Amino acid sequence: MSSLKPTHSIQVRAFAKINLGLSVFGKRADGYHEIHTIYQTVALHDRLEIQLQTRRGAGSRAANAGDIRVVCDDPTVPSGPQNLVYRACSLWKRARAFRGQVAVRLEKRIPAGSGLGGGSSDAGATLLALEHLTGERLDQAARLRLAARLGSDVPLFLHGGRVLGCGRGDEVHALDDLPRRRCLVVFPGFPVSTAEAYKALRRRQTLGLTRTVRPPSISSFGARPQFPLADWEPAENDFEHVVFAKWPELARLKRRLIRAGAEVASLTGSGSAVYAIFASAPQLLCASRLVPAGWQVFRTRTLSRAEYRRLLFRE
Numbered sequence: 001m002s003s004l005k006p007t008h009s010i011q012v013r014a015f016a017k018i019n020l021g022l023s024v025f026g027k028r029a030d031g032y033h034e035i036h037t038i039y040q041t042v043a044l045h046d047r048l049e050i051q052l053q054t055r056r057g058a059g060s061r062a063a064n065a066g067d068i069r070v071v072c073d074d075p076t077v078p079s080g081p082q083n084l085v086y087r088a089c090s091l092w093k094r095a096r097a098f099r100g101q102v103a104v105r106l107e108k109r110i111p112a113g114s115g116l117g118g119g120s121s122d123a124g125a126t127l128l129a130l131e132h133l134t135g136e137r138l139d140q141a142a143r144l145r146l147a148a149r150l151g152s153d154v155p156l157f158l159h160g161g162r163v164l165g166c167g168r169g170d171e172v173h174a175l176d177d178l179p180r181r182r183c184l185v186v187f188p189g190f191p192v193s194t195a196e197a198y199k200a201l202r203r204r205q206t207l208g209l210t211r212t213v214r215p216p217s218i219s220s221f222g223a224r225p226q227f228p229l230a231d232w233e234p235a236e237n238d239f240e241h242v243v244f245a246k247w248p249e250l251a252r253l254k255r256r257l258i259r260a261g262a263e264v265a266s267l268t269g270s271g272s273a274v275y276a277i278f279a280s281a282p283q284l285l286c287a288s289r290l291v292p293a294g295w296q297v298f299r300t301r302t303l304s305r306a307e308y309r310r311l312l313f314r315e
Contacts, residue, residue, distance in 0.1 A: 009051040012312055014125035015303060016044040016116040016182070017156060018275045021235035024201055032152070032168035033198060038175065038235070039117075039156045041308050042275075043064050043181050044300045046122055047107040048085070050129045054100040067093070072106040084123035084150055088252075091146055092130050095138065102130070108247040111296065113191020115269025117153045124157025125312065130314060144172070153269075160308025177304040178232055181263070182284040184276045186253060187296040192243060197270035200242035232263040232277055243271040250280040252272055253291065260287040277302070 005095060017039045025034040068089045071078045089102045104126065112116030124147060131137045138146065147154040152169035164173040244251035250267065253274050257265040261283045262276035278284040284299060291297050304310070 006098050008053075008133055009049060010313065011047065011049050012125045012129040012132075014048060014110075014118070014121040015041045015120060015148075015157070015160065015308060015311075015315075016110045016185070016300075017041050017122060017153070018116070018185070019235075019237060020162075020264065021266075021268070022239065022269070024198070024238045026205070027202075028168065030168075031239050034167065034201075035165065035169050037165045037169065039153075039165055039172075041157075041160045041162075041303045042184060042185070042300045043303055043311075044110060044116070044298050046110050046118060046125075048122060048125055048129065049105040050126065050133065051103040052100055052130075052133055053103075054098075067099075067101045069101075069103045070106065071104070072108060074106075074108040074112075077106065077108060077112070084119045084154075085126050088123040089124040089130070091149060092127060094131075095142070095146060096134070096136055097132070107300070111187045111273065112193075113193070114187050114273040115192065115271045116266065116273050117269065118187065120151050120153035121157045123147070124154045127154075128312065130157065144168040144170075158314075159301065159305065161305025173307065177306075178302070180304065181232060181302050182278040182281055183300045183302055184262075184278065184284050185268075185273055185298040185300060186275070186288055186291050186292070187273045188250065188292075188300070189249070189295060190272055193272040194270045197230055197239050197242055200246075201238060203262040205242060232279075234264065235264050235266050237267045239270045240267045243267055247272070249292065256290045260290060262287065 011067050020040050021038040023035060028034055041128065065257045066085055070083050070086045072079065085104050085106060089104065106122060110116050110120060117302040125149060127143065143158060144155050147158055148170040156163045156165060159172060159174050161177050162175045164175050192301045256278035262278055265276040268275050276287060278287065289295050289301060
């Protein structure tokens with residue numbers, strides 16, 4: 001009869017991302033939209049504690065739902081298969097033929113439905129933590145395929161830093177990091193449905209209210225003005241057309257942040273969060289006073305790839 005070995009555990013940070021420009025093109029054959037974007041990780045993060053119990057003599061015993069347990073300090077976050085952390089554990093267990101138990105405690109700080117990639121980051125951090133705990137690492141290509149099965153944004157969190165995203169966002173290419181900057185992230189308190197934002201943007205494309213739906217080649221990507229590859233520069237996000245039309249208060253906030261001296265200010269992802277990049281702490285502090293009362297304000301900073309990797313597992 002199999003028995004459980006003592007528990008092994010690890011704590012990991014799951015960092016948020018912002019989008020430094022985001023272009024949405026036509027639908028692909030798989031039903032997803034083709035996008036081009038630059039992701040940038042920031043220091044705002046969730047925390048996860050992951051525990052493993054391995055089985056002695058498990059033989060061919062099949063994994064079951066009781067072998068994975070996810071609890072979260074936010075009661076609105078699902079704990080079952082709808083949760084990306086749960087799904088990450090399930091896929092990893094099958095990929096590694098792991099027959100033990102996985103328990104995850106999740107502390108949320110990244111708002112859901114904000115465009116900051118919180119759920120995707122939690123899933124990516126879970127994959128990295130499970131490999132770190134067991135020492136059993138998938139090769140890079142297999143790890144990226146596994147992450148892409150979980151969601152379009154998950155692969156970027158296997159890299160961290162500044163990352164080019166293509167395809168449906170899951171084709172990722174590490175870029176050189178820019179100098180560290182202060183980052184103000186503002187969450188208005190309501191989420192934006194990504195699916196609804198895509199539908200609204202698609203209607204604009206059908207009416208010819210946006211530019212061509214044919215994506216440019218990767219070789220011409222850096223020449224497009226909405227994608228700052230060489231420095232911190234203004235970045236354009238196609239979702240602003242539809243999100244700002246519905247919530248003009250977000251557009252007003254962006255204009256205020258730019259007037260306050262932001263090098264970049266934009267919606268992140270499909271929203272609802274707006275971020276601004278500043279060269280100095282006094283600028284960021286002054287800008288934070290422009291945020292409407294009751295909105296969540298996060299004062300954070302950009303993370304390079306090296307910092308991202310170093311801070312993932314630091315206590």
